[in-house]
Amino acid sequence: MTHxxxxxxxxxxxxxxxxxxxxxxxxxTSAQDGGAGGIxxxxxxxxxxxxxxxxxxxxxxxxIAKLEAPPAIVASVDEARLIPADAKGFAAAAAWAQAxxxxxxxxxxxxxxxxxxxxxxxxxxQPYGADSISPELIRAGAYxxxxxxxxxxxxxxxxxxxxxxxxxxxxxxxxxxxxxxxxNEALDLLVNFEYFARQICxxxxxxxxxxxxxxxxxxxxRMRDIACVDARGPKNLHPERIKAAINRMNADGVLDLxxxxxxxxxxxxxxxxxxxxxxxSGQVRNDVFPTTMARLGTGGKPLRxxxxxxRWRTAAAEQVSASDAKAKIRLIYDDWERRWAGMYFxxxxxxxxSPYSDLDKSKxxxxxxATPEMSNLIHERQQVIxxxxxxxxxxxxxxxxxxxxxxxxxxxxxxPRWIKAVEADxxxxxxxxxxxxxxxxYFIPTKRGxxxxxxxxxVTNSIRGDANFSLKLKDDTFVLYSLGTDTxxxxxxxxxxxxxxxxxxxxxxxxxxxxxxxxNLRDRGDIx
Numbered sequence: 001m002t003h004x005x006x007x008x009x010x011x012x013x014x015x016x017x018x019x020x021x022x023x024x025x026x027x028x029t030s031a032q033d034g035g036a037g038g039i040x041x042x043x044x045x046x047x048x049x050x051x052x053x054x055x056x057x058x059x060x061x062x063x064i065a066k067l068e069a070p071p072a073i074v075a076s077v078d079e080a081r082l083i084p085a086d087a088k089g090f091a092a093a094a095a096w097a098q099a100x101x102x103x104x105x106x107x108x109x110x111x112x113x114x115x116x117x118x119x120x121x122x123x124x125x126q127p128y129g130a131d132s133i134s135p136e137l138i139r140a141g142a143y144x145x146x147x148x149x150x151x152x153x154x155x156x157x158x159x160x161x162x163x164x165x166x167x168x169x170x171x172x173x174x175x176x177x178x179x180x181x182x183x184n185e186a187l188d189l190l191v192n193f194e195y196f197a198r199q200i201c202x203x204x205x206x207x208x209x210x211x212x213x214x215x216x217x218x219x220x221x222r223m224r225d226i227a228c229v230d231a232r233g234p235k236n237l238h239p240e241r242i243k244a245a246i247n248r249m250n251a252d253g254v255l256d257l258x259x260x261x262x263x264x265x266x267x268x269x270x271x272x273x274x275x276x277x278x279x280x281s282g283q284v285r286n287d288v289f290p291t292t293m294a295r296l297g298t299g300g301k302p303l304r305x306x307x308x309x310x311r312w313r314t315a316a317a318e319q320v321s322a323s324d325a326k327a328k329i330r331l332i333y334d335d336w337e338r339r340w341a342g343m344y345f346x347x348x349x350x351x352x353x354s355p356y357s358d359l360d361k362s363k364x365x366x367x368x369x370a371t372p373e374m375s376n377l378i379h380e381r382q383q384v385i386x387x388x389x390x391x392x393x394x395x396x397x398x399x400x401x402x403x404x405x406x407x408x409x410x411x412x413x414x415x416p417r418w419i420k421a422v423e424a425d426x427x428x429x430x431x432x433x434x435x436x437x438x439x440x441x442y443f444i445p446t447k448r449g450x451x452x453x454x455x456x457x458x459v460t461n462s463i464r465g466d467a468n469f470s471l472k473l474k475d476d477t478f479v480l481y482s483l484g485t486d487t488x489x490x491x492x493x494x495x496x497x498x499x500x501x502x503x504x505x506x507x508x509x510x511x512x513x514x515x516x517x518x519x520n521l522r523d524r525g526d527i528x
Contacts, residue, residue, distance in 0.1 A: 039272045040150045043128055043204060043265055050125040056112035056199060057126040063108035064162040065140035066101045067169065077164060080171040081222055082518055085179030088528045097172045105166055106173060106189065113195035118254045124199040128155065128265070151276075152269030153296060153370045160211055163200065167193070167215055171222060178226055183236040186226050191245050194219045198255050204265035206374050213380045216255075220387035224394045224512040231398055232476065239399040243418055246392050246399075251423060255388060257381050262340040263374070267333045270370040274329065277366055278322035289316045296369040312365075320363050328367045331355045336374055344382050345429040345487075379485075379499035386426040386482050390440060390509030392419060394480055397442075397510070407478050411442035427507060429487040440482050440509060441489060446475040448491075454479065459496040459505070460517055469520045473511070482507035 052058075073089040074080040074096075083090055096102060115121040126133070126143065129150050133143040141158035170193045177186040197219060201212030223245075230237045249255055273296075277289050293315075294308035320328075332355045342349045354375055361368035393411065396418035400408045408414065411422055424437040445454035453472035460467040473479060481492045484507035485500065496505035497513055508516075521527045 038150075039152065039268050039275070040129055040146065043152065043268050047125045047127045048132070050123050054120070054122050054125075056122040056124050056196070059112050060105075060108050060124070060196070061126070061137055061140075061142045061159060061162075063101075063105040064159070064166050065137065065142045067105055067162065067165050068096065068099065068101050070096055070165065070168050070172070074168055074172055077167050077171065077218065080168040081218065081225075081514060082521070082527075083172075083175065084518060084522075084527065085175050090175070093172045094176045097169055097176055102169050102173075105169060109166070109170070109189075109192050109196050112199075113192040116248060116254060118256065118259070121195070121254050122199065124196075124203065126159075128152070128204070152265055152272050155205060155265070155269070157205065157208060160207065163211060163215070167218070170219075174222065174226060178229065178236075181234065181236050183226060183230045183234075184238055184241040187223060187237065187241065187245050190219055190223045190226065191248050194223075194249065195254055198257075201257070201260050204263050206263050206266050206372050206377065209260075209263045209377060210380065213377070213384050217380075217384045217387045220384070220391040221512050221514050223391050224510055225514045225518075227395055227398050228477075228511050228515040231401065235402060237398065237402070239402050239418075242395050242399040242402075246395050246419060249388065249392055251388060251392070257385055257388075260381065262333075262337045262377070266370075266372060266374065267329065270329045270333075270367055271326070273366050273370040274322055274325045278325070282322035284316045284319045286313070286316055289313075289319075293365060293369060315362070315365060318363055319365060325364060325367055328355070328359065328364050329371070332359070332367070332371060336378075339375070339378055344378075344426070350378075376499060382426055383497075383499050386507060386509075389423045389426055390480060390482065393422065393440065394510040397478060397480070401478075407444055407475075409444070409447075411439050411480070425482045427482045427484050427487055440480050441492070441506075442478065442480050443492075444475055444478050445473040454492070456492060456508075457494045458508070458513060458516060458520075459494070460513055461498070467517070469517070471516060471520070477511055479508075480510040482509060 070080070071089065071092040073087075074083060074093045080093075083093065085094070112122045128144045129146045130138055130143060137143050142162060143158055145156040145158060146152065147154050170189060174186040174189055177183070177189065194216060197212050197215040199212070201209055201216065203209060203212065227237060227242075273292070277285055277292055279285050290309040290312040293312040297312075298308050319325075335355050339349055344350065356371065356373065356375065359368060393414065396414035397408055397411070399418050400414050415422060422437075422439040425440045428438055430438070443454075446452065448454065453474050455470065455472050457470045458468065460469075479492055481495070483489055484496070484502070484505055485498065486503050486505065488504075490504050490506050492506050492508065494505045495508040495513065496502050497507050518527070
C-alpha cells in the first residue's frame with residue numbers, strides 16, 4: 001500500500017508565539033530544576049543512592065518492555081482475571097503466556113521478589129526524568145518523561161501500561177498453571193507478583209502508589225480465587241505449600257503497608273509550579289502563568305492551548321500571593337500525611353473536613369491544578385490491608401480443611417498450625433486501633449440462619465456491566481467477611497467490596513467475589 005503524505009498544516013501565528021514562550025520558559029527554568037539542588041534532584045535523592053544489588057528495575061523493565069501484545073480475549077486485567085481455562089479462546093491466551101518473551105518476564109518477577117526480609121528486599125528505584133535512563137528504555141518508553149524543563153506536574157510515567165500488561169500475563173499464567181494441576185505453582189506466582197506490586201506502592205507519585213495498591217488488592221483476591229476453584233474441584237493445593245505462601249505474606253514482613261509512605265512527588269510538583277509561576281516579589285508572572293496553566297489544564301493538547309491561555313491570562317489577576325500558595329500546599333499535604341500516619345478510625349482526624357476540599361480553586365489555581373485529590377489513597381490502603389488479612393486467613397482455613405477433610409467449624413481452628421494468630425478485621429472500628437482483635441466474621445452457610453442455604457446479593461464493579469447478582473451458598477464452602485466500610489455486621493446478606501462508605505453491605509473475603517462473578521457469568525451463558 002502506498003501512503004500519501006499528509007498535507008502541510010499551517011499553525012496559527014498565535015500558537016507559534018505560544019510555543020516560543022514555552023521554549024523561553026524552558027530555557028529560564030532548566031538550570032533551576034535540573035541542577036544538583038533542584039526539585040527533581042530532591043525527588044530522586046533517595047532513589048539514586050539505592051545499592052545496585054537491590055534495584056529491581058534494571059531486571060524487570062527490560063523484560064516487560066519486550067512483552068508481546070496479549071490476545072484480545074485477555075486484553076485487560078479484568079478479563080484476564082475472569083477467563084477460565086476451559087473458556088473458548090483461552091488456548092490462544094495460554095500459548096501467548098508460554099512464549100519466550102512472556103516467560104522471561106515471569107522469570108524476572110521471580111528474580112526480583114526472592115528476598116523475604118524487608119530490610120534487604122529489592123526496590124523499584126528508577127529515577128524520574130530521562131537523565132540517567134538507558135537509550136533502550138527511553139526508546140521503549142519505560143521511564144518517566146518530565147519534559148523540558150523537567151516538570152513534575154507533567155510527569156508521564158511510561159512504564160505503568162507495561163505493568164498492566166505484566167499483570168495480565170501473571171493472571172493468564174496462574175490460570176494456565178492451575179488448570180495443568182499446578183495450583184501450588186500458580187499460588188507461588190501470585191505471591192511473587194504481590195511482592196512486586198508492593199514495590200510499586202513505594203513510588204513517589206499518586207498514580208504509581210494507586211497502581212501498586214490496586215494490583216496488590218486484585219492479586220490477593222486472585223489467590224483466594226485460585227484456592228476457591230481448587231477447593232471446589234481437584235484439591236491440588238498442598239497444605240504445606242499453602243503454609244509457605246502464608247508465611248511469605250506475613251503481615252509484618254515485606255508486604256507490611258504500615259511502612260508505605262505517602263507519595264511525595266505530587267507535593268514537590270505543586271511546590272515547583274509555585275516557584276516557577278511567581279516572581280521574587282510573590283506575584284504571578286504574567287509572562288508564563290497563562291501558558292503553563294493552559295498546559296496543566298489541557299494535558300498539552302495544542303489546539304486547546306490558545307483558548308485556555310486566554311482564560312488564564314484573565315484569571316492571573318485574582319490569584320493569591322506566592323506565600324499564600326505555599327501555605328496552602330503545606331496545609332493540604334501536612335493534613336493528608338497526618339491522616340496517613342494516624343489511626344484509621346481516629347474520628348478527630350479522619351472525620352474532619354480536608355483543607356483540600358475547602359480550597360478556593362479560582363484564587364488558588366496553581367495549587368488546585370497541580371494537586372490531585374489524594375485522600376482516597378488512605379482508604380485504598382485500608383482495603384488492601386483487609387484483602388491481606390482475608391487472604392492469609394482464607395488460605396489457612398483451606399489448609400485445615402484439606403488436612404482434616406472437613407470445613408473448620410470455627411475460624412480459630414487454624415491456629416497455631418497454619419497461622420500464629422487470627423488477625424483483626426481491619427474494618428471493625430470496635431477493635432482496630434483500640435487494642436482488641438476480633439477476627440473477620442465466619443460461618444458455614446447451613447449452620448447459620450437458613451439450614452438449607454445462605455442467600456446473598458452481590459454488587460460488583462465489573463467492566464462487563466449487569467454486575468449485580470444474587471446467589472445461594474450451601475455447605476460445600478465457608479463464608480468469611482469483613483464488616484466493610486459501614487463497620488456494621490450485616491450478616492453477609494449484601495456484599496459490596498469498595499472503599500466508598502456504603503450502608504448495609506459487608507466486604508466478602510471468601511468465597512471471593514471474583515469466583516462468584518465468574519460462576520454467575522457461566523450460569524448466564526456469557527462464558528462459553
